[in-house]
Amino acid sequence: MLREDKEELEYKVLAHWAMHNRESKGRRYDEPKHPYRVDFERDRERIIHSTAFRRLEYKTQVFVNHEGDHYRTRMTHTLEVATMARSIARALSLNEDLAEAIALAHDIGHTPFGHIGEITLNDLMKENGGFEHNRHGLRIVEKLEERYPNFPGLNLTFEVREGIIKHHTAYDKAENIDYEPQRRPPLEAQIVDIADQIAYYSHDLDDGLRSNLFTLDQLEGISLRDEMVEELKREFPAIDEHILRYQMIRKLINREVTDCIETSRQLITESGMKTVEDVRNAPDRLITISSELKEKNQQLQEFLEKNMYRHPKVLRMALKSKKVIEYLFNCYMEEPKLISDWEKKLSASEGNVKQIVSDHIAGMTDRFAMMEYKKLSDPFERLL
16 A cells, blocks of 8 residues: 555545544654655554663563563563554544554663662763653654654654653653643543553552562452452452453443543543644543552552562662763773773764763663673673
């Protein structure tokens, strides 16, 4: 199918308030259109082929990469968010390609070692504007990725870049001055925010159970857990506990996604939205979950905060990770020529050494950061 045919098809199958490729504000640097692929398709593929995206495979979600092969990483979390985003977008007749592209890029700016890495780097950079992963993700796609001879970054469409900087959850809210800060993002970007939260609740619950940081019995009294387990045991009285855990997470995701679709569809209908401009000027976001489910999610979140994120084993990993980031930062500040392509980066950044050091550390995977730490701290470590 030709690109023009795909663009025409969007007007037939997508909602009027969906983001259509022909209505995109375009790219910062002009490029010829592709004969077969629409712009949001190309954005999705540029993100997947980027170096920063590949590094997500070895970046922490909760557990540091070497703790086990089956725990979530930033990569698996990102793919899970993208899958949910596509499902919600399809059900609401919104642009799946745009929702997926934003989802694939939503964590591309994360440091090694998860949130503690970001907190530590933010503290180290506080006199230089701090560090925030959504803002850094935008910096990656606009400047740091080097793949084209005639422009920096990936030259993504305005809507994908906007979705990155406007990504908004309980953990994420970046300062935004360049992407219409007073206006709402398209519904496709709002979908990613909800899909991210659903993935956090469900998959951190799964990893916490898998790692034995807590048990199903300890979760008793948490409404969502009790409802899912009761349903499953009623349907399968002799269900194996391993299968029970898997099916509980499956049911939880299905309930959250279904609730999001139904609640959002009702809100969109009641709001009288007719166009993307209506969405952008709306007083509130239109992609959300029901009040009842929000309360139950809050109960689950409080349990995870106490029993997983503040668990001594997780805190021990966080402390070690903090020390690695701090040590590397101080070493590079003392001798920045340790950074590869130092002269080139110094010239490109107009002499901002701290920014170069921050970019370098933020781009590391967990294992690369630990290897660098060992090389720089262990006098017996071979360098050749």
